[in-house]
Amino acid sequence: MVSNKGLGKGLGALFPGAQADEEDVTNEISLDELRPNPYQPRKNFDTKALEDLISSIKEHGVVQPLVVRKSIRGYEIVAGERRFRAAKEAGLEQVPVVVRDFSDEQMMEIALIENLQREDLNPIEIAQAYQKLMQHFSITQEELSVRVGKSRPHVTNYLRLLQLPQKIQEDVSRGTLTMGHARALRGVQDHDLQLKLAKKVVKEQASVRQLEEWIQQMNQSKRKKQKKKSDAANLELKRYEEVLQETFSTPVRIRHGQKKGRIEFEYYSEKELERLIEIFQHSFAD
Structure with a gap:
């Protein structure tokens, strides 16, 4: 797994209004009235991190309000689903929220960008999130780099991973191949040869340097x-x-x-x- 400590900017900087500010008016809303963001691609949450958050909420409560939007039935969570889940596990009945007005398109973009803020994302998950943002909003790599607060080469290098054979992408997802290995393999034109080299790297636990020498x-x-x-x-x-x-x-x-x-x-x-x-x-x- 790679460490993805933010995207150079926080979610609030990348998408103004997606996080609560100190001057915002908060309301206490029942957990029963809250629903996760329907466009949130993230389905699994790190158990250990969630347990730490549950302990913190039991001791201090929910310090950072959730950002929500009004829906037909109750409210949909724009940002803060982890806090919502942890509050539920901690036995709370209400949580502080800030209500904002977002379109469906904005909800989808916020969900994808918030997903990119995770620290446990592997390179393929990052690449897939970049690709979804580009496809959903018809934007160029240059525009995407501005939106996520990263350089154009950074975005390009990740997107190129999706051109590798599926088996190699799976190895990168599992961590048996690193981002460095994947980038080196991208320089090999023949897919069969890419697969053979990847298998050799995994079998011999070869370094990126060793792979580059083979190539x-x-x-x-x-x-x-x-x-x-x-x-x-x-x-x-x-x-x-x-x-x-x-x-x-x-x-x-x-x-x-x-x-x-x-x-x-x-x-x-x-x-x-x-x-x-x-x-x-x-x-x-x-």
Whole structure:
């Protein structure tokens, strides 16, 4: 797991009004009237952290008011679901709240951003949250980086993790592969090779540095093979040139490309050109 201590800014700074301020008017609302944010993607809460919060609430009460919005039946929690759950477990009947007016779209955005404030998120969960924000609100990576208070390269690096094979994403989620391993594997184009390297890393508990060395060695080996292949092809072209030069008694150059090429015949006089044309005509006539 990675430590994700905020996003450089608190939820209140990223989304004004999503947290209660000291000057806000608070109301005591029955827990029975409160409902979780329907757009909250987070379903599981850290048991230990929740137990610590329950103990704190039993001793000091709910210090920070929840932010809610009025709904058809009671209120929906905008921010503070952990406090709501802990208060319930602590045996409270009411909690302090600040009522605000938010649209469904704002509720969804707040839920996603609040989810990103968690400290126990793994890199894939962060990447998925970024992707959801971009998809739901049709924003660019640049706009997202501003919204979550992170740099553009940071956002890009996380989103690129979602291009890795599913098996590797699962390893990153479990922590058997780190963010560093994942970034190194992103530099390998072949998915099958990515999977083989990931399996080797997990099996040998290799460091990011070791993985980078493996990839570097593979790239060097690949370049050597390509050079050897290229040298062999050049030798073959040279042989063809020699055959043509011997046949036409003039210098010949073969220019070979990936999809097409050309053959160049040199001549030094009009008479030499006429000789070559005559040879071509005879060749085609035969």
